[in-house]
Amino acid sequence: MKKFMTFYFVLAILFCLQIVFGTDISAAVDSASGAEGGVMHGLVALWDFTGFANVTLGNMAMIAVGLFFIFLAVKYDYEPLLLIPIGVGILIGNIPFLPGYKIGVYEEGSVMNYLYFGVKQGIYPPLIFLGIGAMTDFSSLISNPKLMILGAAAQVGIFATFLGASALGFSPEEAGAIGIIGGADGPTAIFLSSKLAPQLMGAIAIAAYSYMALVPVIQPPIMRLLIPKKERAIKMKPPRAVSKTEKILFPLIGLLLTCFISPSALPLLGMLFFGNLLKESGVTERLADTARNSMINIVTILLGLTVGASTQADVFLTLASIKIFGLGALSFMVATAGGLLFARFLNVFLKKDNKINPLIGAAGVSAVPDSARVVQNEGLKTDPNNHLLMHAMAPNVSGVIGSAVAAGIMLSFLL
Amino acid sequence: MKKFMTFYFVLAILFCLQIVFGTDISAAVDSASGAEGGVMHGLVALWDFTGFANVTLGNMAMIAVGLFFIFLAVKYDYEPLLLIPIGVGILIGNIPFLPGYKIGVYEEGSVMNYLYFGVKQGIYPPLIFLGIGAMTDFSSLISNPKLMILGAAAQVGIFATFLGASALGFSPEEAGAIGIIGGADGPTAIFLSSKLAPQLMGAIAIAAYSYMALVPVIQPPIMRLLIPKKERAIKMKPPRAVSKTEKILFPLIGLLLTCFISPSALPLLGMLFFGNLLKESGVTERLADTARNSMINIVTILLGLTVGASTQADVFLTLASIKIFGLGALSFMVATAGGLLFARFLNVFLKKDNKINPLIGAAGVSAVPDSARVVQNEGLKTDPNNHLLMHAMAPNVSGVIGSAVAAGIMLSFLL
Amino acid sequence: MKKFMTFYFVLAILFCLQIVFGTDISAAVDSASGAEGGVMHGLVALWDFTGFANVTLGNMAMIAVGLFFIFLAVKYDYEPLLLIPIGVGILIGNIPFLPGYKIGVYEEGSVMNYLYFGVKQGIYPPLIFLGIGAMTDFSSLISNPKLMILGAAAQVGIFATFLGASALGFSPEEAGAIGIIGGADGPTAIFLSSKLAPQLMGAIAIAAYSYMALVPVIQPPIMRLLIPKKERAIKMKPPRAVSKTEKILFPLIGLLLTCFISPSALPLLGMLFFGNLLKESGVTERLADTARNSMINIVTILLGLTVGASTQADVFLTLASIKIFGLGALSFMVATAGGLLFARFLNVFLKKDNKINPLIGAAGVSAVPDSARVVQNEGLKTDPNNHLLMHAMAPNVSGVIGSAVAAGIMLSFLL
Amino acid sequence: MNLLTVTNQTWTITLLGWVIVFAALLFLVGVFLLVPKVFTWSAKRRLKTKGKTQVTDDQLAISGETNAAIATALHLYFSEMHDEESAVITIKEVRRRYSPWNSKLYGMNNSSYYKLRS
Amino acid sequence: MNLLTVTNQTWTITLLGWVIVFAALLFLVGVFLLVPKVFTWSAKRRLKTKGKTQVTDDQLAISGETNAAIATALHLYFSEMHDEESAVITIKEVRRRYSPWNSKLYGMNNSSYYKLRS
Amino acid sequence: MNLLTVTNQTWTITLLGWVIVFAALLFLVGVFLLVPKVFTWSAKRRLKTKGKTQVTDDQLAISGETNAAIATALHLYFSEMHDEESAVITIKEVRRRYSPWNSKLYGMNNSSYYKLRS
Ligand code: NA
Numbered sequence A, B, C: 001m002k003k004f005m006t007f008y009f010v011l012a013i014l015f016c017l018q019i020v021f022g023t024d025i026s027a028a029v030d031s032a033s034g035a036e037g038g039v040m041h042g043l044v045a046l047w048d049f050t051g052f053a054n055v056t057l058g059n060m061a062m063i064a065v066g067l068f069f070i071f072l073a074v075k076y077d078y079e080p081l082l083l084i085p086i087g088v089g090i091l092i093g094n095i096p097f098l099p100g101y102k103i104g105v106y107e108e109g110s111v112m113n114y115l116y117f118g119v120k121q122g123i124y125p126p127l128i129f130l131g132i133g134a135m136t137d138f139s140s141l142i143s144n145p146k147l148m149i150l151g152a153a154a155q156v157g158i159f160a161t162f163l164g165a166s167a168l169g170f171s172p173e174e175a176g177a178i179g180i181i182g183g184a185d186g187p188t189a190i191f192l193s194s195k196l197a198p199q200l201m202g203a204i205a206i207a208a209y210s211y212m213a214l215v216p217v218i219q220p221p222i223m224r225l226l227i228p229k230k231e232r233a234i235k236m237k238p239p240r241a242v243s244k245t246e247k248i249l250f251p252l253i254g255l256l257l258t259c260f261i262s263p264s265a266l267p268l269l270g271m272l273f274f275g276n277l278l279k280e281s282g283v284t285e286r287l288a289d290t291a292r293n294s295m296i297n298i299v300t301i302l303l304g305l306t307v308g309a310s311t312q313a314d315v316f317l318t319l320a321s322i323k324i325f326g327l328g329a330l331s332f333m334v335a336t337a338g339g340l341l342f343a344r345f346l347n348v349f350l351k352k353d354n355k356i357n358p359l360i361g362a363a364g365v366s367a368v369p370d371s372a373r374v375v376q377n378e379g380l381k382t383d384p385n386n387h388l389l390m391h392a393m394a395p396n397v398s399g400v401i402g403s404a405v406a407a408g409i410m411l412s413f414l415l
Numbered sequence D, E, F: 001m002n003l004l005t006v007t008n009q010t011w012t013i014t015l016l017g018w019v020i021v022f023a024a025l026l027f028l029v030g031v032f033l034l035v036p037k038v039f040t041w042s043a044k045r046r047l048k049t050k051g052k053t054q055v056t057d058d059q060l061a062i063s064g065e066t067n068a069a070i071a072t073a074l075h076l077y078f079s080e081m082h083d084e085e086s087a088v089i090t091i092k093e094v095r096r097r098y099s100p101w102n103s104k105l106y107g108m109n110n111s112s113y114y115k116l117r118s
């Protein structure tokens, strides 16, 4: 045991020397061994090849981030289905390697690069949307359509961030891609940034997912700040039952209407409503089941892993990334505030017994179903008998539609 | 409520004007607003981008067709696993968009185009055949091999249509691809047309699937016309039991024999028999299960959607498409008649107590298991105790093999 | 019946004539029929196209091999999940065809070629490793880490074969690819050979899988030869229980450590440990389930089929293939011996009551879990109460890691 | 950060973009406010033609109480936990492990099954 | 439409094509008429060598009645309906919904399971 | 076959390669020898701060006997056979067959289910 520890200790020291002082071990050995050749040269060549020889502080930092993501997922159960693939992806992307051996996600011909293709070309997000459509129940939204507007209100976060990013000096395309973080929707963010600003895709995706995981931390203070206690206690009527026909009509009408308005959102919204029709038609359960299970799982694994790997330190650790993280935090707050305030504004026009609880405006940011749960919890804190979950699902899912439409508009303007 | 309706009404009128008179709203606005710039210009630019600005009568017609397909599937349960993906695909393919933004299925680099790759290169159909092989039971065919010939007889539809299409002025390659509609087998039709006449693929696939859905409408009159009532009442002996060894030998012998005769059918028949071996071997249940569930479902979703989307009005609505639909109807009738008449002809050579019920000849067109069910129903109408389903499955599955062989021959001659 | 047999008999004779004497039937017919044209010419053209016209003795031999593989799988249940896809692949790859019609696995644009892409670019093996990671339990290895070294010892087979192949005149790259057969790990062999020596990939893969299926035949004699009966009877203490935290830490530490040492092994080891984390984290069961079921099944089907098809006789039947099979047998024996002898060597340093049963060294070759089962059986033969399975799993799974590391090193040196 | 530096075009996109997102969802709102009215209307007509003269909206609307009950059940469902599911997963885990890539174990499962049948 | 305009080659393909489809399936028919004969023959031989001198075909053939029964069962099966299956689907539906893309709900399931185990 | 013809580089790769595979796995061995010690040490500390003064290793180690029992069970499991599983597969087989590509049968299943619900 002792021996092992001593050995590791020496290795660790050598290793730290290299990183901190930039000593080039291989060069030292090389010059020392001189013409001895053979094994020694082989060893040196191999050392040059290992991660130990090529590691940078940036890699170490990113590996720490990756481990932290995994820790959050395992310990606190924050979005494990996303954070674990992304976390491992960050590890894999930041294991240092010599370029030219088809290892890295950015090297053409590498396995990671082939898997990354679906991210780069925006193919994975529509497939994710297909699965989401096949698992989402739009009833709450159909039964009380006016709540849908809250999903539009919260998209102010997208456009505010777009403005902010422009002001910070990003190009219009980049600003558009950064803005979509405010949509609080992972696949949409990846889809849009892959088209508008591929070079920022990693940072945008990581920011979007990080803040989505932090929704339970970000939203409650804003909710308490902007909504007076009395309004937080408003009880809403149970939504009416929705007929099967309405459920089948919804994806069809939704598809035609939203895509006529924003054809660039077709890959996302077309797939979302397609998946929902598979679910609601009642005659294609078999396909819906595959779409929301094996298909979405496969794509989730590949997308998470490669998005994580795209955070290679040399590409990722830039000033732009820091700005993006700042703007992202801002956009989540603006989006939440937008939803909440619009809900209060809406109440002005509603009859006494028909008023909505403004808290559900916060669910308009999408981040399904996290923000709806946050609403539910905040509602319960004010009145333990006031269950808002069902009502909050309406702005929640319409937030998904809203941000996809916004993404389409950004594409129309900026592509 | 009222306000909403008025608003929609005005919009609808404006919209109709545009379509019917070709008024260019954006141009009008543009010239009107002149140098006002800013928001107005942005609005105009965006309007130009919407589906409303780009819609054509063709698009509207195709969207109606897509909705009709979905209606048929949901209401009458006609082939929902195909008609719903295809129907939604037609909607998605006919939402009007400005070209150049990577939306359409025919635009390189679009998501739909990537998914369409599997259709264009004929990759999806063999994977479908793998799944079909893994779910098909060939016992009825093994136990009474001579019924297999009926599956060959019905392929006359393919060759008659080939002749007809040639006479109508199609090139030999196009005629070959059109002929395969008579095979009544969706994946085979897509596979062959993707190789011989990619430009007609959409029309051929839609025609094939439409008529397959209409088999219960097309076949019965022909059956009653060509088979006298007395022969319709013939009872057949229950088929003998089939041993496990025979079931394992069947895909192996079938694979070698058919592919030696028609090597071009290898992608289809190789996969079909491979899937069947996975099922029958008894030691690869795990793989067979995936092949006939998640794998075939994923491919079905993608294939249906993209085949539907390939019916973009500007490509699809041509004189050729109309001819193809006419020829397709013809070919289904000829194929049915071919199977029925050959069954009667076969009876001439068979001993009294061994005669076959000529109705099962109609099942030779494939369209598994629809046409077998039609046979069953017609049989029951004549004699409520005469169950023909089991017997009809033999020509039914051999029809699949037959049309794949025919597709291979077409490829050999015409590629 | 008689008629049929006579007909077949005549056909068979004609066919044999063609193969044995090289008579060119089509030429004969061609000259005979002369200017008769039309149908006769068509028939000749078609005959030229059939497999009967193009078959070679090599094809026949390979088809026999394919059938033999399937026979082994069905009758003796040797690795059916691999041998059946590979066996059918061999049939499909060796059905003779005229080149230029996009049929063969080596012809660009053919369906088989598209499916083969995942093999050629080494994409399938990492996906297989993902699934393996999601189904492997590393507890036995964590609870008794020193057994892991046995998995390193057995990799001597890889390097010995590398040496041997070099001595037999193979280029260094080819020798490296051949050496990996000694790793007894199919996906690793395919991954490495696809990078270093694509032209030998078929032979290497077939050799690796053949010998893996034959592990129960190859290993026992060597075990009895090298381990005295007394040592074969050693009983080992039951391994300690492993905590959940250790199980989660294992893939993380394993990933970082092994990939820092051998970054080229990243695609394999990264995926292996990723899959294991999905399994052990406890919060991503949904993803782990898909990874170890539908995903691995789909990839297994495609990989097996195309690897089998890559054994097209004209490419496969070479002197090199024979040498590779010889070297492969050798490498399995050397690897087994290496594991066994190192286990005895290790015992020298271990205290009396802590000694390991040297038999488990044989499990270090990987071939999970076959070789572990062989160890269990040999152990039971010596002492019917000595269950070694659990202990043998440790070197067994570490053998997988070991050969992936070795593959990475080969890539570093030779790419 | 100076919003004055932001170009005209950026402001256009910002304002117009948000407006259009609103417009799109307002459209949907409108349609789905209409749809149930249309249904009720056609249902009323059908009932009338069948001879019923007095139709109240109550007869057509489905009570929301059912919905509330379902919502509560769902909430309980998601906050409590399914022991059965865990059990299922556990069993499946034991069953399905071990590599299909070199799995005699798997093979054995399959073959026994095969032997039982044949 | 005038079939006279159709070229020679087209006629060749038409006739030859159909003939060959027939040939291919006739081959299969032939083989599968042979296969059971071969089986019966080898089974008879085996039985004979085991001492049985009188073997009738009846002893070897499996009654088709079983088949008929299965066919009927299948037919009933496909025309009637499985209430259990519907039930299963319904339960699964309630269980599996909600996006894994941002699913605390899912997470909760998993984590509870995890907490139960650890 | 003459090993003398093998170049220097080949020998280097051979020896170095094997050594490094050893090194890699030795590293892992070392770490996983350390990990449980670290755990025990921190667990001891925690127990001590909670007032327990006497802590033996036995209190922390989980008996390997449980493991042995599990191992045996697993072994039995893999060598015996699951009749239930076979049953499940059989039922599934009957249920799921027939092509979704032209499947009225499937359709019927679905539609009946649909009719039952609506
Ligand atoms: Na949103």
Ligand code: NA
Pocket: B182, B183, B184, B185, B364, B365, B366, B367, B399, B400, B402, B403
């Ligand atoms: Na057919």
Ligand code: NA
Pocket: C182, C183, C184, C185, C364, C365, C366, C367, C399, C400, C402, C403
């Ligand atoms: Na190994």
